[in-house]
Amino acid sequence: MHNNLFIPDANFWDECWRTGLTGWDLGAPSPPLVDFFDTINNKELHILIPGCGNAYEAEYLLRHGFKNISVLDISFEAVKILKNKFNDSAIKVIHEDFFQHRGNYDLIIEQTFFCAIHPSMRKDYVRHAFDLLKENGRLCGLLFNCTFDNNFPPYGGSKEEYITLFSPYFIIKKMDITPLSVKPRLGKELFIELEKRSWYEDKQDL
Numbered sequence: 001m002h003n004n005l006f007i008p009d010a011n012f013w014d015e016c017w018r019t020g021l022t023g024w025d026l027g028a029p030s031p032p033l034v035d036f037f038d039t040i041n042n043k044e045l046h047i048l049i050p051g052c053g054n055a056y057e058a059e060y061l062l063r064h065g066f067k068n069i070s071v072l073d074i075s076f077e078a079v080k081i082l083k084n085k086f087n088d089s090a091i092k093v094i095h096e097d098f099f100q101h102r103g104n105y106d107l108i109i110e111q112t113f114f115c116a117i118h119p120s121m122r123k124d125y126v127r128h129a130f131d132l133l134k135e136n137g138r139l140c141g142l143l144f145n146c147t148f149d150n151n152f153p154p155y156g157g158s159k160e161e162y163i164t165l166f167s168p169y170f171i172i173k174k175m176d177i178t179p180l181s182v183k184p185r186l187g188k189e190l191f192i193e194l195e196k197r198s199w200y201e202d203k204q205d206l
Contacts, residue, residue: 108140109141146188175191
């Protein structure tokens with residue numbers, strides 16, 4: 001856990017966008033997510049992608065017939081780009097703090113957002129993702145399975161940490177190193193598929 005008091009906020013991310021410090025940007029949808037999307041038959045799912053950046057995953061979903069896609073980012077600079085990119089499309093662009101967002105989704109896609117928030121906020125992330133999902137909703141995507149020697153994003157972690165963190169709220173269907181990561185991240189990413197627990201199963205934690 002990091003002891004540094006710096007917690008990235010909207011101003012931090014706006015400055016990253018203005019100065020081009022967007023090292024997280026792959027320029028295309030992440031291959032493990034493309035592979036996952038290709039297994040989904042229900043194109044009517046309500047999908048949220050928080051901390052979406054350039055939202056290449058949303059573009060891919062739109063091209064493949066998904067109809068209910070929401071992308072969310074706290075950065076005004078990022079949202080300007082997104083609104084221009086997705087003008088007149090079915091993608092809903094939301095300028096908001098994830099932790100203030102309210103909604104009801106079948107699927108939340110995790111791609112570079114969890115690692116961008118300060119580790120002190122991870123329990124809040126898990127609980128809020130739980131609250132945003134419908135019954136049997138899923139949280140799927142990528143988490144780093146490595147540590148970084150820095151006090152700023154990205155923040156890493158381990159499978160053991162994530163199991164402890166997510167298990168009270170989610171059934172862990174999958175949490176494994178993916179062989180499909182882009183080369184710089186190969187061996188360092190876990191693909192996760194987590195299913196929201198029912199109230200009954202989780203009542204001791206609510």
